[in-house]
Amino acid sequence: MNPVRRLGRAGLNFFERLGRGHLFLLRVLLNVPGQFLQLRLLATQLYSVGVLSLLIIGVSGLTVGMVLGLQGYYTLVDFGAEESLGQMVALSLVRELGPVLTALLFAGRAGSALTAEIGLMKVTEQLPAMEMMAVDPYRRVVAPRFLAGLISLPLLAAVFSAIGVLGGYFVGVGLLGIDGGAFWSQMQSKVDFYDDIANGVVKSVVFGFVATWIAVFEGYDAVPTTEGVSRATTRTVVHTAFAVLGLDFILTALMFGGI
Amino acid sequence: MTTQSLETAEALVELRQVSFGFGGRKVLDGVDLFFPRGKITTIMGPSGTGKTTTLRLITGQLRPDAGVVRVAGQEVSALDHAGLFRLRKRMGMMFQSGALFADLDVFENVAFPLRAHTDLPESMIRDVVLMKLEAVGLRGASRLMPAALSAGMARRVALARAVALDPMLMMYDEPFTGQDPITVGRVMKLIRELNDNLGLTSILVSHDVKEIMAISDFVYIISQGRVIGQGSPAQLQRSDSPWIRQFIRGEREGPAAFHYPAPDYVEDLLA
Ligand SMILES: Nc1ncnc2c1ncn2[C@@H]1O[C@H](COP(=O)(O)OP(=O)(O)OP(=O)(O)O)[C@@H](O)[C@H]1O
Numbered sequence: 001m002n003p004v005r006r007l008g009r010a011g012l013n014f015f016e017r018l019g020r021g022h023l024f025l026l027r028v029l030l031n032v033p034g035q036f037l038q039l040r041l042l043a044t045q046l047y048s049v050g051v052l053s054l055l056i057i058g059v060s061g062l063t064v065g066m067v068l069g070l071q072g073y074y075t076l077v078d079f080g081a082e083e084s085l086g087q088m089v090a091l092s093l094v095r096e097l098g099p100v101l102t103a104l105l106f107a108g109r110a111g112s113a114l115t116a117e118i119g120l121m122k123v124t125e126q127l128p129a130m131e132m133m134a135v136d137p138y139r140r141v142v143a144p145r146f147l148a149g150l151i152s153l154p155l156l157a158a159v160f161s162a163i164g165v166l167g168g169y170f171v172g173v174g175l176l177g178i179d180g181g182a183f184w185s186q187m188q189s190k191v192d193f194y195d196d197i198a199n200g201v202v203k204s205v206v207f208g209f210v211a212t213w214i215a216v217f218e219g220y221d222a223v224p225t226t227e228g229v230s231r232a233t234t235r236t237v238v239h240t241a242f243a244v245l246g247l248d249f250i251l252t253a254l255m256f257g258g259i
Numbered sequence: 260m261t262t263q264s265l266e267t268a269e270a271l272v273e274l275r276q277v278s279f280g281f282g283g284r285k286v287l288d289g290v291d292l293f294f295p296r297g298k299i300t301t302i303m304g305p306s307g308t309g310k311t312t313t314l315r316l317i318t319g320q321l322r323p324d325a326g327v328v329r330v331a332g333q334e335v336s337a338l339d340h341a342g343l344f345r346l347r348k349r350m351g352m353m354f355q356s357g358a359l360f361a362d363l364d365v366f367e368n369v370a371f372p373l374r375a376h377t378d379l380p381e382s383m384i385r386d387v388v389l390m391k392l393e394a395v396g397l398r399g400a401s402r403l404m405p406a407a408l409s410a411g412m413a414r415r416v417a418l419a420r421a422v423a424l425d426p427m428l429m430m431y432d433e434p435f436t437g438q439d440p441i442t443v444g445r446v447m448k449l450i451r452e453l454n455d456n457l458g459l460t461s462i463l464v465s466h467d468v469k470e471i472m473a474i475s476d477f478v479y480i481i482s483q484g485r486v487i488g489q490g491s492p493a494q495l496q497r498s499d500s501p502w503i504r505q506f507i508r509g510e511r512e513g514p515a516a517f518h519y520p521a522p523d524y525v526e527d528l529l530a
Protein backbone atom coordinates (compact mmCIF):
# COMPACT_ATOMS: atom_id res chain seq x y z
CA MET A 1 0.00 0.00 0.00
CA ASN A 2 1.35 3.41 -0.81
CA PRO A 3 1.66 6.00 1.96
CA VAL A 4 -1.25 8.11 0.74
CA ARG A 5 -3.62 5.17 0.76
CA ARG A 6 -2.34 4.10 4.13
CA LEU A 7 -2.99 7.57 5.50
CA GLY A 8 -6.47 7.53 4.03
CA ARG A 9 -7.17 4.12 5.54
CA ALA A 10 -5.90 5.20 8.94
CA GLY A 11 -8.09 8.30 8.76
CA LEU A 12 -11.16 6.29 7.83
CA ASN A 13 -10.49 3.77 10.57
CA PHE A 14 -10.11 6.57 13.08
CA PHE A 15 -13.42 8.18 12.22
CA GLU A 16 -15.20 4.86 12.01
CA ARG A 17 -14.03 3.97 15.50
CA LEU A 18 -14.97 7.40 16.75
CA GLY A 19 -18.47 6.86 15.37
CA ARG A 20 -18.71 3.41 16.91
CA GLY A 21 -17.54 4.83 20.21
CA HIS A 22 -20.31 7.41 20.22
CA LEU A 23 -23.03 4.94 19.26
CA PHE A 24 -21.71 2.69 21.99
CA LEU A 25 -21.91 5.56 24.48
CA LEU A 26 -25.47 6.28 23.46
CA ARG A 27 -26.52 2.68 24.09
CA VAL A 28 -24.74 2.68 27.43
CA LEU A 29 -26.40 5.91 28.51
CA LEU A 30 -29.82 4.56 27.58
CA ASN A 31 -29.14 1.69 29.96
CA VAL A 32 -27.91 3.80 32.85
CA PRO A 33 -31.30 4.66 34.43
CA GLY A 34 -32.17 0.95 34.61
CA GLN A 35 -29.12 0.38 36.81
CA PHE A 36 -30.96 1.73 39.81
CA LEU A 37 -33.23 -1.31 39.56
CA GLN A 38 -30.32 -3.73 39.91
CA LEU A 39 -28.43 -2.17 42.77
CA ARG A 40 -26.55 -5.32 43.66
CA LEU A 41 -24.71 -5.30 40.35
CA LEU A 42 -23.92 -1.63 40.76
CA ALA A 43 -22.69 -2.19 44.31
CA THR A 44 -20.37 -4.99 43.18
CA GLN A 45 -18.87 -2.73 40.55
CA LEU A 46 -18.59 0.22 42.91
CA TYR A 47 -16.59 -2.04 45.16
CA SER A 48 -14.17 -3.30 42.52
CA VAL A 49 -13.83 -0.01 40.63
CA GLY A 50 -13.97 2.42 43.53
CA VAL A 51 -13.20 0.82 46.87
CA LEU A 52 -10.32 -1.25 45.57
CA SER A 53 -8.74 1.90 44.09
CA LEU A 54 -8.76 3.66 47.48
CA LEU A 55 -5.35 2.45 48.60
CA ILE A 56 -3.40 3.64 45.58
CA ILE A 57 -5.32 6.93 45.57
CA GLY A 58 -4.71 7.48 49.28
CA VAL A 59 -0.99 6.71 49.14
CA SER A 60 -0.50 8.84 46.04
CA GLY A 61 -2.48 11.72 47.53
CA LEU A 62 -0.37 11.63 50.67
CA THR A 63 2.96 11.67 48.79
CA VAL A 64 1.86 14.38 46.38
CA GLY A 65 0.65 16.53 49.28
CA MET A 66 3.92 16.07 51.15
CA VAL A 67 5.99 16.98 48.10
CA LEU A 68 3.83 20.04 47.50
CA GLY A 69 4.42 21.02 51.11
CA LEU A 70 8.19 20.75 50.75
CA GLN A 71 8.48 22.45 47.37
CA GLY A 72 5.99 25.17 48.23
CA TYR A 73 7.73 25.96 51.49
CA TYR A 74 11.11 26.65 49.87
CA THR A 75 9.58 29.09 47.40
CA LEU A 76 7.25 30.82 49.84
CA VAL A 77 9.81 31.20 52.59
CA ASP A 78 11.89 33.55 50.38
CA PHE A 79 8.98 35.98 50.41
CA GLY A 80 8.21 35.42 54.05
CA ALA A 81 4.90 34.01 52.95
CA GLU A 82 5.23 30.48 54.29
CA GLU A 83 1.99 30.94 56.21
CA SER A 84 0.28 30.70 52.80
CA LEU A 85 1.46 27.12 52.36
CA GLY A 86 -1.98 25.77 53.27
CA GLN A 87 -3.60 27.85 50.58
CA MET A 88 -1.05 26.81 47.98
CA VAL A 89 -1.29 23.11 48.73
CA ALA A 90 -5.08 23.12 48.82
CA LEU A 91 -5.53 25.11 45.62
CA SER A 92 -3.04 23.01 43.64
CA LEU A 93 -4.75 19.86 44.75
CA VAL A 94 -8.37 20.87 44.43
CA ARG A 95 -8.10 22.73 41.15
CA GLU A 96 -5.54 20.64 39.32
CA LEU A 97 -3.63 17.74 40.76
CA GLY A 98 -6.50 16.00 42.50
CA PRO A 99 -8.72 15.50 39.44
CA VAL A 100 -5.89 14.97 36.94
CA LEU A 101 -3.72 12.57 38.91
CA THR A 102 -6.73 10.65 40.16
CA ALA A 103 -7.92 10.18 36.58
CA LEU A 104 -4.49 8.99 35.45
CA LEU A 105 -4.17 6.58 38.36
CA PHE A 106 -7.74 5.45 37.80
CA ALA A 107 -6.93 4.58 34.19
CA GLY A 108 -4.03 2.45 35.33
CA ARG A 109 -5.76 0.77 38.24
CA ALA A 110 -9.47 0.48 37.37
CA GLY A 111 -9.73 1.41 33.69
CA SER A 112 -7.29 -1.21 32.49
CA ALA A 113 -9.02 -3.81 34.65
CA LEU A 114 -12.42 -2.92 33.16
CA THR A 115 -11.07 -3.20 29.62
CA ALA A 116 -9.39 -6.52 30.28
CA GLU A 117 -12.44 -7.94 32.03
CA ILE A 118 -14.92 -7.01 29.32
CA GLY A 119 -12.47 -8.01 26.56
CA LEU A 120 -11.95 -11.42 28.13
CA MET A 121 -15.69 -11.91 28.50
CA LYS A 122 -15.81 -11.41 24.75
CA VAL A 123 -12.94 -13.82 24.10
CA THR A 124 -14.50 -16.57 26.20
CA GLU A 125 -17.89 -16.08 24.49
CA GLN A 126 -19.57 -14.92 27.70
CA LEU A 127 -21.06 -11.90 25.96
CA PRO A 128 -22.49 -13.91 23.04
CA ALA A 129 -23.82 -16.45 25.54
CA MET A 130 -25.54 -13.66 27.41
CA GLU A 131 -27.12 -12.38 24.22
CA MET A 132 -28.22 -15.91 23.45
CA MET A 133 -30.02 -15.95 26.78
CA ALA A 134 -31.78 -12.76 25.73
CA VAL A 135 -29.91 -10.69 28.30
CA ASP A 136 -28.52 -7.42 27.01
CA PRO A 137 -24.79 -7.14 27.81
CA TYR A 138 -25.08 -3.36 27.69
CA ARG A 139 -27.52 -3.42 30.55
CA ARG A 140 -25.99 -6.27 32.45
CA VAL A 141 -22.24 -5.81 31.94
CA VAL A 142 -21.32 -2.44 30.46
CA ALA A 143 -23.70 0.05 32.05
CA PRO A 144 -23.08 -0.98 35.70
CA ARG A 145 -19.34 -0.63 35.15
CA PHE A 146 -19.74 2.69 33.42
CA LEU A 147 -21.94 4.10 36.15
CA ALA A 148 -19.62 2.81 38.86
CA GLY A 149 -16.66 4.60 37.25
CA LEU A 150 -18.69 7.76 36.84
CA ILE A 151 -19.60 7.77 40.53
CA SER A 152 -16.23 6.60 41.83
CA LEU A 153 -13.82 8.97 40.15
CA PRO A 154 -15.09 12.26 41.64
CA LEU A 155 -15.18 10.64 45.07
CA LEU A 156 -11.68 9.29 44.65
CA ALA A 157 -10.48 12.73 43.52
CA ALA A 158 -11.99 14.23 46.68
CA VAL A 159 -10.21 11.63 48.80
CA PHE A 160 -6.96 12.34 46.94
CA SER A 161 -7.20 16.07 47.60
CA ALA A 162 -8.21 15.66 51.23
CA ILE A 163 -5.38 13.28 52.04
CA GLY A 164 -3.02 15.49 50.03
CA VAL A 165 -3.88 18.46 52.22
CA LEU A 166 -3.11 16.35 55.29
CA GLY A 167 0.23 15.41 53.71
CA GLY A 168 1.00 19.09 53.17
CA TYR A 169 0.04 19.83 56.76
CA PHE A 170 2.24 17.07 58.05
CA VAL A 171 5.29 18.43 56.20
CA GLY A 172 4.59 22.14 56.63
CA VAL A 173 3.38 22.21 60.23
CA GLY A 174 4.84 18.98 61.54
CA LEU A 175 8.30 19.05 60.01
CA LEU A 176 8.99 22.61 58.89
CA GLY A 177 7.38 24.37 61.84
CA ILE A 178 4.76 26.59 60.22
CA ASP A 179 2.03 27.76 62.55
CA GLY A 180 -0.87 25.33 62.35
CA GLY A 181 -3.55 27.95 62.90
CA ALA A 182 -2.17 30.08 60.06
CA PHE A 183 -2.01 27.04 57.76
CA TRP A 184 -5.72 26.29 58.16
CA SER A 185 -7.01 29.86 58.35
CA GLN A 186 -5.17 30.93 55.19
CA MET A 187 -6.62 27.90 53.42
CA GLN A 188 -10.09 28.60 54.73
CA SER A 189 -10.14 32.24 53.67
CA LYS A 190 -8.51 31.79 50.23
CA VAL A 191 -10.15 28.64 48.91
CA ASP A 192 -13.49 29.56 47.37
CA PHE A 193 -16.25 27.02 47.28
CA TYR A 194 -17.53 27.83 43.79
CA ASP A 195 -14.39 29.03 42.03
CA ASP A 196 -12.11 26.33 43.33
CA ILE A 197 -13.88 23.35 44.78
CA ALA A 198 -16.89 23.26 42.47
CA ASN A 199 -14.71 23.71 39.41
CA GLY A 200 -12.44 20.93 40.59
CA VAL A 201 -15.46 18.69 41.06
CA VAL A 202 -16.68 19.51 37.54
CA LYS A 203 -13.27 18.51 36.22
CA SER A 204 -13.30 15.20 38.03
CA VAL A 205 -16.82 14.44 36.80
CA VAL A 206 -15.76 15.11 33.21
CA PHE A 207 -12.63 12.98 33.64
CA GLY A 208 -14.64 10.20 35.24
CA PHE A 209 -17.02 10.19 32.30
CA VAL A 210 -14.26 10.11 29.69
CA ALA A 211 -11.96 7.66 31.48
CA THR A 212 -14.72 5.12 32.09
CA TRP A 213 -16.16 5.53 28.62
CA ILE A 214 -12.77 4.79 27.08
CA ALA A 215 -12.22 1.81 29.36
CA VAL A 216 -15.53 0.06 28.70
CA PHE A 217 -15.51 0.87 25.00
CA GLU A 218 -12.00 -0.49 24.47
CA GLY A 219 -13.03 -3.70 26.23
CA TYR A 220 -16.25 -4.10 24.29
CA ASP A 221 -14.60 -3.24 20.97
CA ALA A 222 -11.49 -5.38 21.56
CA VAL A 223 -10.51 -7.92 18.94
CA PRO A 224 -11.55 -11.13 20.71
CA THR A 225 -8.11 -12.70 21.00
CA THR A 226 -5.41 -12.69 23.66
CA GLU A 227 -3.42 -10.14 21.71
CA GLY A 228 -6.47 -8.02 20.99
CA VAL A 229 -7.28 -7.71 24.68
CA SER A 230 -3.74 -6.81 25.63
CA ARG A 231 -3.66 -4.09 22.96
CA ALA A 232 -7.01 -2.77 24.11
CA THR A 233 -5.76 -2.56 27.69
CA THR A 234 -2.74 -0.55 26.62
CA ARG A 235 -4.92 1.73 24.53
CA THR A 236 -7.17 2.40 27.50
CA VAL A 237 -4.29 3.74 29.56
CA VAL A 238 -2.71 5.75 26.75
CA HIS A 239 -5.91 7.24 25.36
CA THR A 240 -7.20 8.12 28.80
CA ALA A 241 -3.96 9.94 29.60
CA PHE A 242 -4.15 11.97 26.40
CA ALA A 243 -7.83 12.70 26.78
CA VAL A 244 -7.52 13.77 30.41
CA LEU A 245 -4.51 16.02 29.86
CA GLY A 246 -6.06 17.62 26.78
CA LEU A 247 -9.41 18.17 28.46
CA ASP A 248 -7.68 19.52 31.53
CA PHE A 249 -6.09 22.27 29.49
CA ILE A 250 -9.40 23.19 27.89
CA LEU A 251 -11.33 23.12 31.15
CA THR A 252 -8.65 25.10 32.98
CA ALA A 253 -8.69 27.73 30.26
CA LEU A 254 -12.47 27.97 30.42
CA MET A 255 -12.73 28.01 34.22
CA PHE A 256 -9.71 29.92 35.44
CA GLY A 257 -8.04 31.39 32.39
CA GLY A 258 -10.58 34.08 31.57
CA ILE A 259 -10.62 32.95 27.94
CA MET B 260 -37.10 -39.72 4.26
CA THR B 261 -36.39 -37.45 1.32
CA THR B 262 -35.88 -33.72 1.31
CA GLN B 263 -39.33 -33.35 -0.12
CA SER B 264 -41.04 -35.04 2.77
CA LEU B 265 -38.91 -33.06 5.22
CA GLU B 266 -40.06 -29.79 3.73
CA THR B 267 -43.66 -30.75 3.97
CA ALA B 268 -43.27 -32.16 7.46
CA GLU B 269 -43.43 -29.05 9.53
CA ALA B 270 -39.97 -27.67 10.09
CA LEU B 271 -39.37 -25.58 13.21
CA VAL B 272 -36.20 -24.17 11.71
CA GLU B 273 -35.49 -23.79 8.05
CA LEU B 274 -32.64 -22.32 6.06
CA ARG B 275 -33.38 -21.73 2.40
CA GLN B 276 -30.63 -21.00 -0.08
CA VAL B 277 -28.56 -19.43 2.67
CA SER B 278 -25.17 -17.98 1.81
CA PHE B 279 -22.81 -16.42 4.27
CA GLY B 280 -19.21 -15.27 4.21
CA PHE B 281 -16.73 -13.65 6.54
CA GLY B 282 -15.30 -10.73 4.60
CA GLY B 283 -15.14 -12.23 1.13
CA ARG B 284 -14.44 -15.84 2.19
CA LYS B 285 -17.62 -17.81 1.57
CA VAL B 286 -18.45 -20.15 4.42
CA LEU B 287 -21.94 -21.25 3.36
CA ASP B 288 -22.91 -21.25 -0.29
CA GLY B 289 -26.63 -21.64 -0.89
CA VAL B 290 -27.51 -24.34 1.63
CA ASP B 291 -30.98 -25.69 2.34
CA LEU B 292 -31.46 -27.13 5.80
CA PHE B 293 -34.71 -28.18 7.48
CA PHE B 294 -35.07 -29.10 11.12
CA PRO B 295 -38.38 -30.84 11.78
CA ARG B 296 -40.22 -30.38 15.06
CA GLY B 297 -39.67 -32.92 17.77
CA LYS B 298 -36.68 -34.50 16.08
CA ILE B 299 -32.95 -34.56 16.65
CA THR B 300 -31.20 -33.36 13.53
CA THR B 301 -27.44 -33.38 13.29
CA ILE B 302 -25.08 -31.28 11.23
CA MET B 303 -21.74 -32.91 10.66
CA GLY B 304 -18.79 -31.96 8.56
CA PRO B 305 -15.09 -31.26 8.67
CA SER B 306 -13.69 -28.71 11.11
CA GLY B 307 -14.06 -25.16 9.83
CA THR B 308 -16.89 -25.79 7.36
CA GLY B 309 -19.35 -23.51 9.06
CA LYS B 310 -21.28 -25.66 11.51
CA THR B 311 -21.00 -23.20 14.36
CA THR B 312 -21.68 -20.44 11.85
CA THR B 313 -24.93 -22.16 10.90
CA LEU B 314 -26.04 -22.18 14.54
CA ARG B 315 -25.19 -18.50 14.84
CA LEU B 316 -27.33 -17.78 11.78
CA ILE B 317 -30.24 -19.60 13.38
CA THR B 318 -29.91 -17.61 16.60
CA GLY B 319 -29.66 -14.33 14.73
CA GLN B 320 -26.16 -13.54 15.95
CA LEU B 321 -25.20 -13.44 12.27
CA ARG B 322 -27.31 -12.42 9.30
CA PRO B 323 -27.20 -14.31 6.01
CA ASP B 324 -25.80 -12.55 2.93
CA ALA B 325 -28.52 -14.22 0.87
CA GLY B 326 -31.43 -16.55 1.54
CA VAL B 327 -33.77 -16.79 4.52
CA VAL B 328 -33.54 -18.29 7.98
CA ARG B 329 -36.89 -19.01 9.59
CA VAL B 330 -37.51 -20.15 13.15
CA ALA B 331 -41.07 -20.99 14.17
CA GLY B 332 -42.34 -19.21 11.09
CA GLN B 333 -40.50 -15.96 11.84
CA GLU B 334 -37.79 -14.68 9.57
CA VAL B 335 -34.88 -14.20 11.93
CA SER B 336 -33.07 -11.43 10.06
CA ALA B 337 -36.26 -9.37 9.86
CA LEU B 338 -36.75 -9.28 13.63
CA ASP B 339 -35.86 -6.21 15.67
CA HIS B 340 -33.87 -6.39 18.90
CA ALA B 341 -36.91 -7.04 21.08
CA GLY B 342 -38.33 -9.64 18.72
CA LEU B 343 -35.01 -11.43 18.56
CA PHE B 344 -34.74 -11.50 22.34
CA ARG B 345 -38.30 -12.86 22.61
CA LEU B 346 -37.37 -15.63 20.23
CA ARG B 347 -34.11 -16.39 22.01
CA LYS B 348 -35.87 -16.90 25.32
CA ARG B 349 -37.32 -19.99 23.68
CA MET B 350 -33.98 -21.25 22.41
CA GLY B 351 -31.22 -22.90 24.36
CA MET B 352 -27.69 -23.10 23.10
CA MET B 353 -24.81 -25.07 24.43
CA PHE B 354 -21.68 -23.29 23.27
CA GLN B 355 -18.68 -25.19 21.99
CA SER B 356 -16.49 -23.49 24.59
CA GLY B 357 -19.01 -23.68 27.42
CA ALA B 358 -19.01 -19.88 27.77
CA LEU B 359 -19.79 -19.98 31.48
CA PHE B 360 -19.80 -16.68 33.34
CA ALA B 361 -16.44 -16.63 35.07
CA ASP B 362 -17.59 -14.45 37.97
CA LEU B 363 -20.51 -16.73 38.94
CA ASP B 364 -20.32 -20.19 40.44
CA VAL B 365 -21.90 -23.24 38.81
CA PHE B 366 -25.20 -22.81 40.63
CA GLU B 367 -25.50 -19.13 39.69
CA ASN B 368 -24.57 -19.86 36.09
CA VAL B 369 -27.50 -22.24 35.77
CA ALA B 370 -29.75 -19.88 37.72
CA PHE B 371 -28.81 -16.95 35.50
CA PRO B 372 -31.50 -17.34 32.79
CA LEU B 373 -34.10 -18.11 35.48
CA ARG B 374 -33.28 -14.96 37.41
CA ALA B 375 -33.20 -12.89 34.24
CA HIS B 376 -36.51 -14.03 32.80
CA THR B 377 -38.72 -15.35 35.57
CA ASP B 378 -40.06 -14.14 38.89
CA LEU B 379 -39.74 -17.54 40.51
CA PRO B 380 -39.17 -17.46 44.29
CA GLU B 381 -35.69 -18.38 45.47
CA SER B 382 -36.75 -21.83 46.72
CA MET B 383 -38.16 -22.73 43.30
CA ILE B 384 -35.05 -21.47 41.50
CA ARG B 385 -32.98 -23.63 43.83
CA ASP B 386 -35.05 -26.70 43.01
CA VAL B 387 -34.92 -26.15 39.26
CA VAL B 388 -31.17 -25.53 39.28
CA LEU B 389 -30.45 -28.60 41.38
CA MET B 390 -32.64 -30.73 39.12
CA LYS B 391 -30.82 -29.56 36.01
CA LEU B 392 -27.44 -30.10 37.66
CA GLU B 393 -28.47 -33.55 38.87
CA ALA B 394 -29.36 -34.45 35.30
CA VAL B 395 -25.83 -33.68 34.12
CA GLY B 396 -24.30 -35.33 37.18
CA LEU B 397 -22.87 -32.16 38.69
CA ARG B 398 -25.16 -31.35 41.59
CA GLY B 399 -22.20 -31.85 43.91
CA ALA B 400 -20.20 -29.22 42.03
CA SER B 401 -22.80 -26.49 42.39
CA ARG B 402 -20.57 -24.20 44.47
CA LEU B 403 -17.45 -24.52 42.33
CA MET B 404 -16.31 -21.60 40.21
CA PRO B 405 -15.98 -22.23 36.45
CA ALA B 406 -12.18 -21.98 36.69
CA ALA B 407 -12.23 -25.08 38.90
CA LEU B 408 -14.04 -27.23 36.33
CA SER B 409 -12.53 -29.47 33.70
CA ALA B 410 -13.45 -28.75 30.08
CA GLY B 411 -15.91 -31.63 30.00
CA MET B 412 -17.55 -30.55 33.25
CA ALA B 413 -17.82 -26.96 32.04
CA ARG B 414 -19.63 -28.16 28.97
CA ARG B 415 -22.09 -30.15 31.03
CA VAL B 416 -22.81 -27.10 33.17
CA ALA B 417 -23.39 -25.19 29.94
CA LEU B 418 -25.85 -27.89 28.96
CA ALA B 419 -27.71 -27.54 32.25
CA ARG B 420 -27.81 -23.77 31.83
CA ALA B 421 -29.07 -24.02 28.26
CA VAL B 422 -32.07 -26.11 29.27
CA ALA B 423 -32.87 -24.13 32.42
CA LEU B 424 -35.77 -22.28 30.80
CA ASP B 425 -37.18 -25.40 29.09
CA PRO B 426 -36.76 -24.04 25.55
CA MET B 427 -38.61 -25.22 22.44
CA LEU B 428 -35.39 -25.49 20.47
CA MET B 429 -32.06 -26.79 21.78
CA MET B 430 -28.79 -26.41 19.96
CA TYR B 431 -25.73 -28.36 21.01
CA ASP B 432 -22.35 -27.44 19.61
CA GLU B 433 -20.06 -30.47 19.98
CA PRO B 434 -21.63 -31.85 23.16
CA PHE B 435 -19.54 -35.05 23.19
CA THR B 436 -16.09 -33.59 22.66
CA GLY B 437 -13.87 -33.94 25.71
CA GLN B 438 -16.19 -36.31 27.59
CA ASP B 439 -15.22 -39.75 28.80
CA PRO B 440 -17.14 -42.71 27.33
CA ILE B 441 -19.44 -43.06 30.32
CA THR B 442 -20.36 -39.39 30.26
CA VAL B 443 -20.88 -39.50 26.50
CA GLY B 444 -23.47 -42.21 27.07
CA ARG B 445 -25.14 -40.14 29.79
CA VAL B 446 -25.15 -36.98 27.70
CA MET B 447 -26.61 -38.85 24.73
CA LYS B 448 -29.34 -40.28 26.89
CA LEU B 449 -29.99 -36.82 28.32
CA ILE B 450 -30.29 -35.21 24.90
CA ARG B 451 -32.67 -37.94 23.77
CA GLU B 452 -34.78 -37.70 26.93
CA LEU B 453 -34.97 -33.92 26.82
CA ASN B 454 -36.02 -34.11 23.22
CA ASP B 455 -38.71 -36.72 23.72
CA ASN B 456 -40.03 -35.85 27.17
CA LEU B 457 -40.23 -32.10 26.68
CA GLY B 458 -41.17 -32.26 23.01
CA LEU B 459 -38.11 -30.22 22.05
CA THR B 460 -36.59 -29.84 18.68
CA SER B 461 -32.88 -30.47 18.82
CA ILE B 462 -30.05 -29.45 16.54
CA LEU B 463 -26.76 -31.14 17.13
CA VAL B 464 -23.36 -30.25 15.74
CA SER B 465 -20.82 -32.99 16.08
CA HIS B 466 -18.00 -35.00 14.54
CA ASP B 467 -18.55 -38.13 16.54
CA VAL B 468 -19.95 -40.48 13.92
CA LYS B 469 -20.80 -43.37 16.23
CA GLU B 470 -22.78 -41.17 18.61
CA ILE B 471 -24.47 -39.28 15.78
CA MET B 472 -25.61 -42.46 14.11
CA ALA B 473 -27.07 -43.70 17.37
CA ILE B 474 -28.91 -40.60 18.41
CA SER B 475 -29.98 -38.67 15.30
CA ASP B 476 -33.25 -38.83 13.44
CA PHE B 477 -31.76 -37.06 10.46
CA VAL B 478 -28.25 -36.04 9.47
CA TYR B 479 -26.83 -33.36 7.20
CA ILE B 480 -23.23 -33.53 6.08
CA ILE B 481 -21.80 -30.23 4.95
CA SER B 482 -18.43 -29.61 3.42
CA GLN B 483 -16.96 -26.58 1.72
CA GLY B 484 -20.10 -24.56 2.15
CA ARG B 485 -22.49 -27.07 0.61
CA VAL B 486 -24.69 -29.90 1.77
CA ILE B 487 -22.96 -32.98 0.37
CA GLY B 488 -25.18 -35.58 1.94
CA GLN B 489 -28.32 -36.00 3.99
CA GLY B 490 -30.57 -38.73 5.25
CA SER B 491 -31.41 -40.85 8.23
CA PRO B 492 -28.48 -42.67 9.81
CA ALA B 493 -29.56 -45.92 8.15
CA GLN B 494 -29.70 -44.30 4.74
CA LEU B 495 -26.27 -42.79 5.18
CA GLN B 496 -24.78 -46.12 6.24
CA ARG B 497 -26.05 -47.65 3.03
CA SER B 498 -25.06 -44.74 0.81
CA ASP B 499 -22.52 -45.39 -1.92
CA SER B 500 -21.56 -41.74 -2.40
CA PRO B 501 -17.79 -41.49 -1.92
CA TRP B 502 -18.20 -38.23 0.05
CA ILE B 503 -20.55 -39.75 2.54
CA ARG B 504 -18.60 -42.97 2.84
CA GLN B 505 -15.42 -41.08 3.53
CA PHE B 506 -17.12 -39.15 6.26
CA ILE B 507 -19.02 -41.93 7.93
CA ARG B 508 -16.06 -44.28 7.97
CA GLY B 509 -13.53 -41.58 8.78
CA GLU B 510 -11.32 -42.47 5.81
CA ARG B 511 -8.24 -40.34 5.47
CA GLU B 512 -8.23 -40.06 1.68
CA GLY B 513 -11.27 -39.06 -0.32
CA PRO B 514 -13.06 -36.18 -1.92
CA ALA B 515 -13.74 -34.19 1.28
CA ALA B 516 -11.04 -31.67 2.03
CA PHE B 517 -9.13 -31.84 5.29
CA HIS B 518 -7.14 -28.73 4.44
CA TYR B 519 -8.08 -25.09 4.69
CA PRO B 520 -7.83 -23.74 1.09
CA ALA B 521 -4.12 -23.33 0.30
CA PRO B 522 -1.81 -23.02 -2.68
CA ASP B 523 -0.20 -26.17 -4.01
CA TYR B 524 1.86 -27.81 -1.25
CA VAL B 525 5.04 -28.50 -3.25
CA GLU B 526 5.03 -25.05 -4.81
CA ASP B 527 4.54 -23.53 -1.37
CA LEU B 528 7.49 -25.41 0.09
CA LEU B 529 9.75 -24.50 -2.79
CA ALA B 530 8.69 -20.84 -2.90
N1 LIG C 1 -15.42 -14.24 13.43
C1 LIG C 1 -14.90 -14.77 12.31
N2 LIG C 1 -14.23 -14.01 11.43
C2 LIG C 1 -13.70 -14.53 10.30
N3 LIG C 1 -13.80 -15.82 9.96
C3 LIG C 1 -14.46 -16.65 10.78
C4 LIG C 1 -15.03 -16.17 12.01
N4 LIG C 1 -15.63 -17.21 12.64
C5 LIG C 1 -15.42 -18.28 11.84
N5 LIG C 1 -14.72 -17.96 10.72
C6 LIG C 1 -14.36 -18.85 9.61
O1 LIG C 1 -15.54 -19.47 9.18
C7 LIG C 1 -15.31 -20.84 8.93
C8 LIG C 1 -16.37 -21.66 9.64
O2 LIG C 1 -16.21 -21.52 11.03
P1 LIG C 1 -17.09 -22.35 12.05
O3 LIG C 1 -16.71 -21.90 13.42
O4 LIG C 1 -18.51 -22.25 11.66
O5 LIG C 1 -16.56 -23.82 11.79
P2 LIG C 1 -17.06 -25.20 12.41
O6 LIG C 1 -17.66 -25.97 11.31
O7 LIG C 1 -17.90 -24.95 13.62
O8 LIG C 1 -15.69 -25.89 12.82
P3 LIG C 1 -15.32 -26.75 14.14
O9 LIG C 1 -15.84 -28.11 13.91
O10 LIG C 1 -13.83 -26.73 14.15
O11 LIG C 1 -15.93 -26.06 15.32
C9 LIG C 1 -13.90 -21.14 9.39
O12 LIG C 1 -13.13 -21.40 8.22
C10 LIG C 1 -13.40 -19.91 10.07
O13 LIG C 1 -12.10 -19.63 9.61
Ligand SMILES: [Mg+2]
Pocket residue numbers: 310311312355432
Ligand atom coordinates in the same frame (compact mmCIF):
# COMPACT_ATOMS: atom_id res chain seq x y z
MG1 LIG D 1 -17.64 -25.13 15.63
